Each structure stands twice: as C-alpha cells, then as structure tokens.
Amino acid sequence: MKITSVKGMHDVGPPEISSWHRIEKVARSIFENAHFYELRTPPLEEEILFTRGIGNTTDIIEKEMYAFEDRKGRKLALRPEGTASIVRSFIEHYAATQQYERFYYIGPMFRYERPQKGRYRQFYQIGAEVFGAKHPFVDAEVIALAHEIFKTLGLKKVALHLNSLGCKVCRPDYRKALLEFLNELQSKLCEDCQKRILKNPLRVLDCKNASCTQHTQGAPAMFEHLCKDCVDHFEGVQQALRKFSIPYEVNPRMVRGLDYYERTAFEFLSGDLGAQNAVAGGGRYDDLVKDLGGPSVPGIGFAIGLERLVSLLALQESPSSERPKIFLAALGSAAQSWALTCMAQLRKTGFVTFSNFESHSLKHLLKHADKHKADYALIIGDNELQSGKIQIKDMKSQTQKEVPLDSVLAYFESLFPHKER
Ligand code: HAM
Secondary structure, three states: OOOOOOOOOOOOOOOOHHHHHHHHHHHHHHHHHOOOEEOOOOOEEEHHHHHHHHOOOOHHHHHHOOEEEOOOOOEEEEOOOOHHHHHHHHHHHHOOOOOOOEEEEEEEEEOOOOOEOOEOOEEEEEEEEEEOOOOHHHHHHHHHHHHHHHHHHOOOOEEEEEEEOOOOOOHHHHHHHHHHHHHHHHHHOOHHHHHHHHHOHHHHHHOOOHHHHHHOOOOOOHHHOOOHHHHHHHHHHHHHHHHOOOOOEEOOOOOOOOOOOEEEEEEEEEHHHOOOOEEEEEEEOOOHHHHOOOOOOOEEEEEEEHHHHHHHHHHOOOOOOOOOEEEEEEOOHHHHHHHHHHHHHHHHOOOEEEEOOOOOOHHHHHHHHHHOOOOEEEEEOHHHHHHOEEEEEEOOOOEEEEEEHHHHHHHHHHHOOHHHO
C-alpha cells in the first residue's frame, strides 16, 4: 500500500523551501520594525469561532470547513483563516490591558476547496492584524506593510485593488439598491448566484462565472451609497496611500469572501496567477471583536498566500537566496580527521559545510559535491597535509587555488562578508 499526502495538501521542502525562508525572514523583519508581535494560535479551534466570525452564508463556512466532533463530542474545526483565531486570542489574553495590539502570524490554513493551481486544501498564510485603531491612516499603513513585503522580495506586476464596503449605517441602503438591480436579472444568473441573491447578495459581484460578471456590469457601486463617515474614511485611506506612493485601483466589484469586513477592503492581484489571482487580501473589521464576545475594539489586517507568492517569485527568476556551500573532500583517515575539525570551524562561522566520509575516491567525492550543488570543494589528502596547503576548487568556474591549511577560514571570511553567509 502506498501512503501519500492527503489530496490538496503538500510537503514543502527543498529546493523551494529556501524561497519560503526568504519570504518569512523579510516579512518578520518588516512586521517587527512596525512594532508587531508574533502570535501563534492552535490550528484547531471551536467551530463556533469561525461560523460566528466569518459568516454562515459564506462559501468558507457552507462548503469548505474541516469541521468535526472530537471524542467527547466537542464541535471543532481546522482554521480556514487566521483572523478569527487571532481575535479569539486577543480577547482571551490581551484585550483587557491592550498592551499588545499588533500581531503577525505564519501558519497553515485549511479549506475543503477543489484543488487546482494556486488553490489547495492546506495552504500557508502570513498575516497581520491591528486592534484598537480607527484612523484611516492605519488602513493605509497596514496595506503599506504588504506592499513593502512584496517590494523587498522584488515581486513585480502586482496590482492593489481597493474598495469600501460601507458600514452598518450605509450598507442596508446599498443592499436594497443592489437587490433591486439583481432581482431583474435573476433568471440570467448562475444557480449559485440565484441562491446568493437570497442569502448574501454582495457576493454575486464576486462570482467568477463570466456570464454573471457580464450581466452584473452595470450593478450599483457601494461607494456611491457610502455614508459621510465612510466617504471620509475612504478618502483618508486613499490620501495616505498617495503619500506612501502606493499605486492602487478602486474596484467596486471587490467584495471579499468573508462577512466580517466593513469599510476598507483590499486585494493584491497578479495576472500571472491564473484563475486564483489574489496573492493577498484584507480589510477592516470593526465589529468582529465585539461579535466574538470581546469589547468594542476595531480591527484591520491582511493575509498573504504563501504558495501563491512562492510561485510568483519562481516565475521571476529571483536571485538565488542560497548561501554558499562548502564541501570537504578528504582522502585518508588523517585528512578526514583534519576535515572534521575544519568543518566544525566553518559551520561555527556561519558557512554551510558538509562532507562525505564514505568514499575514498576523489572522483566520487567531487561528483558528490557537484550533485549537492557545492560552490566550493576543499581537497585534502596526505600530500596536502604534508605540504601544509589545501586545494580549494571553485565548482562553478572549475578553477583551483592553493591556500595554507591554517588560512582556510580567513580565506572564506574575506570572500564572504558576514551578511552573505
Ligand atoms: P483570504 O482572501 O480568504 O483572506 O485569504 C488571503 C490569501 O490566502 C488569499 O489572497 C490567497 O493568496 C490565499 N489563499 C486563500 N485560499 C487559498 C487556497 N485555498 N489555496 C491557496 N491559497 C489560498 C483571509 O483569509 C483573511 N483572514 C485576511 C485578513 C486578515 N483580513 C483581515 N485580516
């Protein structure tokens, strides 16, 4: 019997793991410079956290959640997203003092979707959430963080789409106008959209069916129905984005797939991702903390889909993030013993160093170095030990250099200043 990974779930390993590490490192440093703290929550939560938080009529809750009962009959679910969990943890540990209000997270999420390119049943998100801030500049600040992560990674061709979804005051009015428009079209829309009209009409605007998109072209736009406070807020966000020199496009059709949003909603889209074109999404959720049993504290955040970001960076042939690798090709037991000490020294100084003590043929050792993509091979045998000099082979240029045994470390340190190791 062959045991494989579960459908829609993947192992993440070499070679692409180095890209994951690079992304995580860049994101952590950007978040920490902006005074965010990492928060790790369990992947398993009470089901009610998500049904109440994300909204019962969303696809995530209706069709995609991994929900089950444990051995004691407790209703649990694998988290389909990070926001609800972070809000739960904020309420449980931090809301009372509000000493910590800015959090980031990196971890796997689970949605029972139909797997296809860029859409998996387990996928990773890097996200950030800010509590206690109402000001529109904070919305722009949060958007700017995602933008900064993409820019630092050298990601090209991503477009920021922005919308305002209004608030409790103005959305009912918009909903009414939208319903009037949709009711006229009902018979022309797909089956899912016909149901959406009854349960969650805003979601019709998000339908990926080309015919629905075409028929709803003339749908009323939310920003035409915003109340004065929401207009001012939306203006404020845009003003700050202009200040940050972050280009954006107002997209009245972008409604997001979760029900907790109010006012600002945004997505970063890429033409290179195919049908699953969002590499990140987020927005403001001023009632979620309260709805989940906490105090009335506003919130805003976003999440980046890691698999999608990794695949976009791979398309761009970004410069290799691998650190230089040194292989020790030692022939004979005296040389092997010297190599062992040298390997420990090089590793301690930050160099990726490895060896193979099984083989006693230089040809085999160099083949091994080549197979494992070593940048340098250090060749040492009895002759080198006697002469006190080692051969350093540059595996790319295939050139060789002689270096005194006691200068190997200094040689690599001069070649690679500390930050490159
Ligand atoms: P979301 O738009 O559902 O938002 O997901 C954020 C990102 O996760 C998407 O833009 C996409 O890159 C990635 N993603 C979503 N589903 C999948 C999937 N099945 N396979 C691969 N990647 C996927 C949220 O989850 C919100 N919690 C974001 C947020 C944070 N809003 C406020 N704070």
